[in-house]
Amino acid sequence: MNRSRTFKTQIEITLPEWxxxxxxxxxxxxxxxxxxxxxxxxxxxxxEHETGGPFGAIVFxxxxxxPVSFGxxxxxxxxxxxxxxxxxxxxxxxxxxxxxxxxxxxxPRLELFSSCEPCAMCLGAVLWSGIERIVCxxxxxxxxxxxxxEGPVTPQSWAYLAERGVEVVRGVDARGARQVMRLYxxxxxxIYDPRRA
Amino acid sequence: MNRSRTFKTQIEITLPEWxxxxxxxxxxxxxxxxxxxxxxxxxxxxxEHETGGPFGAIVFxxxxxxPVSFGxxxxxxxxxxxxxxxxxxxxxxxxxxxxxxxxxxxxPRLELFSSCEPCAMCLGAVLWSGIERIVCxxxxxxxxxxxxxEGPVTPQSWAYLAERGVEVVRGVDARGARQVMRLYxxxxxxIYDPRRA
Numbered sequence: 322m323n324r325s326r327t328f329k330t331q332i333e334i335t336l337p338e339w340x341x342x343x344x345x346x347x348x349x350x351x352x353x354x355x356x357x358x359x360x361x362x363x364x365x366x367x368x369e370h371e372t373g374g375p376f377g378a379i380v381f382x383x384x385x386x387x388p389v390s391f392g393x394x395x396x397x398x399x400x401x402x403x404x405x406x407x408x409x410x411x412x413x414x415x416x417x418x419x420x421x422x423x424x425x426x427x428x429p430r431l432e433l434f435s436s437c438e439p440c441a442m443c444l445g446a447v448l449w450s451g452i453e454r455i456v457c458x459x460x461x462x463x464x465x466x467x468x469x470x471e472g473p474v475t476p477q478s479w480a481y482l483a484e485r486g487v488e489v490v491r492g493v494d495a496r497g498a499r500q501v502m503r504l505y506x507x508x509x510x511x512i513y514d515p516r517r518a
Numbered sequence: 519m520n521r522s523r524t525f526k527t528q529i530e531i532t533l534p535e536w537x538x539x540x541x542x543x544x545x546x547x548x549x550x551x552x553x554x555x556x557x558x559x560x561x562x563x564x565x566e567h568e569t570g571g572p573f574g575a576i577v578f579x580x581x582x583x584x585p586v587s588f589g590x591x592x593x594x595x596x597x598x599x600x601x602x603x604x605x606x607x608x609x610x611x612x613x614x615x616x617x618x619x620x621x622x623x624x625x626p627r628l629e630l631f632s633s634c635e636p637c638a639m640c641l642g643a644v645l646w647s648g649i650e651r652i653v654c655x656x657x658x659x660x661x662x663x664x665x666x667x668e669g670p671v672t673p674q675s676w677a678y679l680a681e682r683g684v685e686v687v688r689g690v691d692a693r694g695a696r697q698v699m700r701l702y703x704x705x706x707x708x709i710y711d712p713r714r715a
Contacts, residue, residue, distance in 0.1 A: 327614075328541065328585065328586060328587055328588065328610070328614055329587065329610045329613045329614050330532060330533045330537055330538070330610075331530060331531060331532040331533065332530070332531050332609055332610060332613045333528060333529070333530050333531075334528060334529050334530075334531065335527060335528040336527045336528065340527055341527070344525065388525065389525060390525055390526065391525065396618050396646075397618060399618075400612055400613070400616055400617055400618045401609050401612050401613070401618055402608065402612060402618045402619065402643070402646040402647050402648065403600070403605055403608060403609055403643055403646070403647075408600055411599065411600060412529055412598050412600055413525070413526045413527075413529060415597055415598050415599060416526045416529045416597070416598070417524075417525055417526050419597055420597055420715065421593050421594060421596075421597045421598055421599045421710065421712070421715070422599065422710075422712035422713070422715035423712070424712060424713060424715070425712075425715040426715075440642060440646075441638065441641065441642035441645065441675070441678075442639050442640075442641075442642025442643045442645070442646060443639075443642070444638065444639075444642070444669075444670075445637055445638035445639025445640070445641070445642060445669045445670075446599070446600055446639045448638065448639070448667070448669050449593075449599040449600070449637075449639060449667075449669075449712060450599045450600075450712060451599065451712025451713060451715065470645070470646075470682075472641075472642045472645050472646075472678065473641075473642075473672070473674050473675040473677075473678040475670070475672065475674060477670050477672060478638070478670040480670075481638075481669060481670040485667075485713070486713065513618065513619075515618070515619035515620070515621060515622075515646060515647060515648025516619070516621060516648060516682070516683065518617065518618070518619035518621070518622040518623075518648065
């Protein structure tokens with residue numbers, strides 16, 4: 322009887338290799354619009370390098386406008402359905418600051434920019450991350466039109482964030498994010514769905 | 519101007535060291551009750567070893583009753599707010615089978631057991647994982663009574679799972695899971711909250 326089936330005790334999560342170049346060629350971003358342009362550019366790189374879905378997320382130091390972490394959709398690349406852009410950016414930001422809360426004492430004020438409104442999982446991840454501000458570009462409707470499921474996100478979900486003190490800003494450079502989505506469709510990027518895999 | 523702030527490009531996610539012992543001392547589990555007893559025991563080990571919150575999750579091969587992956591709450595241990603038990607079990611199962619979908623072709627039928635009903639983030643993670651059956655022990659009310667926030671999970675959220683073909687079974691050995699929660703409270707385990715960190 323096989324009682325000692327081999328199972329994994331660890332995994333490594335990595336950004337695509339091109340992130341090194343990307344991260345060095347950009348100045349700090351002084352305002353929401355420039356932060357989102359950079360976030361959408363990150364999403365575009367993910368499509369152009371064929372390393373994942375058309376989604377990017379960046380945690381910024383709100384004061385300096387310098388990125389603290391980057392995240393790109395890495396579900397298919399790393400065979401891990403949890404690795405949406407927001408989840409990657411949150412985990413890498415926490416690794417960078419060395420704390421599970423992104424609003425713990427003695428940290429700069431941090432904010433999450435995402436090229437698309439968070440799905441149900443990422444909305445929960447935002448809640449638990451301690452991030453106090455999230456800024457989004459494309460809408461759920463945009464993602465759904467592209468063929469991606471967003472899960473059960475309702476007006477109550479957004480209200481829950483607000484009650485917990487998380488500021489949400491939507492629709493910043495949505496046009497830029499939709500352009501990246503169109504590029505993904507045009508390049509026949511994978512619309513992954515666990516039940517059609 | 520500090521353009522080249524150091525940021526992380528990778529993180530490693532590991533189970534606690536005691537998982538090696540734990541995984542070898544158990545026979546396959548023939549039914550839901552024995553699977554959940556093992557899951558609750560996993561949660562208890564996490565409390566007793568002081569490696570995280572009182573939550574455990576196991577992905578089982580539904581046919582053989584052999585665990586495919588283990589997950590324990592690792593938020594404080596690894597400084598990563600995403601690492602709830604369910605998320606860890608899902609990511610490690612996907613690493614084990616080498617696919618982002620746990621219902622992809624040529625896999626055994628897999629099911630997720632969790633010592634507590636999933637929070638908003640984990641419910642979304644279940645949706646995207648491709649898992650087709652989730653069995654839970656303690657309820658949201660139990661977790662909330664202990665002081666943990668569960669996020670925006672509504673009847674619509676559960677309905678969404680059902681619509682996507684995910685079977686949900688609740689309340690299996692809830693008593694066992696609540697005992698682990700009481701142990702955690704008694705041992706003054708951390709009720710982490712990003713906004714009180």
